[in-house]
Amino acid sequence: MTGKIGFAHWLAFLLPTGLLAGAYGSQYIGGLYPCEMCWWQRYPHFEAAALATLAFFVANPVYRRALVALAALGILSSGLIGGFHAGVEYQWWEGLTACTSTISGSGDALLKSIMNAPLIRCDTAPWTLFGISLAGYNFLLSTGGAIAILLSIWRSKTP
Template identity: 65%
Template sequence: MRGPGLIAARWLALLLPLALIAGALGSQYLGGLYPCEMCHWQRWPHYGAIAAALLAFFVPQTNNRVALVVLAALLIALSGAIGVFHAGVEYRWWDGITGCSAAPSSGSGDLLADIMAAPLTRCDVPQWTFAGISLAGFNALFSLGGAVAILALLKRKAG
């Protein structure tokens, strides 16, 4: 497959995770919003997608380029799926699976020790929202929508 579909998909597979990571790092280092454990989980697939999409610009064979773009799209979708889970924890649709989404309680009976051992940023409390959507929710929307768009571009026929 050659043509505008692959070119556009390759660029979107690179620029979308770059933009989302730039937003995450900007909100952390410029905006003072410190990521919780699940926030970091959402970043790792984007880093992988950036690497795969970059490689897709340098491999010589079209089939390899397509495979790398598909891999990037799947990694972006994985980040979106983690974002859905994280947003669900924030909205109290379900319980989180980490210590950052539960009140401190080790069962030791020492409340101060429990508080001191708790993470600084809780996973079940959104630090920022816009129109009722948290950063995890926005990551889910942009990542899942972007992954679908990348795959749709790859299916587009040239001409």
């Protein structure tokens, strides 16, 4: 794996795994629990990371390119969901979902967990940096990364 396809392959692997690590870090270390649309953004990254990982074990360069391209499309779909979510957070348009919360337990403990669980709203950004929310950063990084991966594959002369 040399040249531009090697770069694309590594980016298709590192970008979704890094963004997922950041999402889980912000959740479990930073206490920023995900709303429903935050979860929607994670699913394509799982798919992209799995496809890019699988591509490491594929010897045929044509199939490897196809897997990396599919991973890039997964990354792009997460970015586009992030863009939609950021628009909901900035009140540019209305979201498609209800708010979510985290609950656990059973019986009385479940009821207590439900009553004490924080309500996670999709239309409110719990954290921003330079006025950009986590969903906005996912849009920027994922969309830009997916375009870079696809351009790198397209410009590569050899499979």
